[in-house]
């Protein structure tokens with residue numbers, strides 16, 4: 001398939017990359033592994049006039065920081081992070097979420113920054129223009145939304161499906177962003193707008209430079225699950241990332257972070273389930289109720305062929321199991 005014409009630059013530093021983006025404005029895109037961007041360019045979801053490749057910049061390996069956090073270079077290939085013993089030992093949930101992304105080949109090419117900054121997906125949007133029914137949808141400047149015809153012109157229900165973002169939010173990670181004015185850090189959750197039209201809060205000349213993950217709290221346990229119909233090489237139907245903290249008796253939950261992914265335009269924090277768990281016993285009945293309440297409260301979108309009822313029931317069943325795994329770890333067990 002022949003792509004449209006575009007300019008290509010390969011800077012040697014991130015600062016040079018920012019300067020190039022600054023000059024080009026909205027017409028430029030960063031190219032990291034290209035595993036999300038290039039398919040999107042092929043179907044003309046995005047048609048940049050300039051590609052700024054990050055391929056000439058060597059990522060730093062994962063590094064431990066003095067306060068016990070770990071710092072991950074956003075340009076790191078996912079396969080390198082997956083193999084990192086630092087990542088595996090400090091945050092097994094993060095390692096599991098990275099392993100959940102696509103195939104080995106995707107993870108060898110794909111980067112952490114690219115994974116977080118991936119485009120939202122919808123069955124209509126992800127068709128080649130020639131195969132689309134008639135006209136571009138709202139997201140591409142058209143005047144319709146085929147899967148959701150009742151949507152207003154400023155509403156897009158494309159689903160954000162990064163496998164890693166929910167795990168990072170559950171782990172209270174921060175994102176380091178580089179722009180022409182310097183570096184600043186935001187909570188991982190603040191990277192996402194919850195708006196399908198423009199799911200990321202990044203400006204056109206801002207680069208995700210690193211991800212900093214703080215140490216796991218004492219007596220905490222994690223659980224992660226990605227639901228797909230066929231397992232590997234498949235975007236998620238739903239993702240659950242959970243961190244539960246226990247008090248000294250290891251039977252009572254003191255804090256819960258429950259993040260659901262691939263159900264709406266951005267990762268969603270399930271406050272209803274967090275409130276149901278925090279302060280209560282880490283037992284099966286409390287967990288089952290929290291999972292049931294969360295599955296309804298999130299109001300998942302039907303997407304990629306999955307109905308709302310199927311999504312709700314999938315979330316209920318797997319969130320219950322995921323919370324169970326986290327509770328077992330928080331209680332001192334090794335998990336399933």
Ligand SMILES: Cc1cc2nc3c(=O)[nH]c(=O)nc-3n(C[C@H](O)[C@H](O)[C@H](O)COP(=O)(O)OP(=O)(O)OC[C@H]3O[C@@H](n4cnc5c(N)ncnc54)[C@H](O)[C@@H]3O)c2cc1C
Pocket residue numbers: 029030031032033034035036037038039074075078100101102103106109110111112113114115116117118119161162163164202206207208209233234235236
């Ligand atoms: C067959 C296939 C299966 C896939 N399966 C999954 C899956 O199961 N789960 C999943 O999460 N993803 C999946 N993906 C999507 C994608 O491959 C991964 O998310 C990958 O990590 C994207 O990284 P990349 O470096 O290739 O990004 P690119 O394609 O290079 O970039 C993606 C977007 O991020 C921007 N970008 C890249 N780096 C930065 C940065 N540092 N700062 C700011 N913006 C940046 C780019 O401009 C672009 O808009 C799949 C892709 C394919 C082709």
Ligand code: SF4
Pocket residue numbers: 121122123124125137138139140144145146147148155156157158196
């Ligand atoms: S949900 Fe969004 S991306 Fe999909 S057709 Fe509607 S406007 Fe377009």
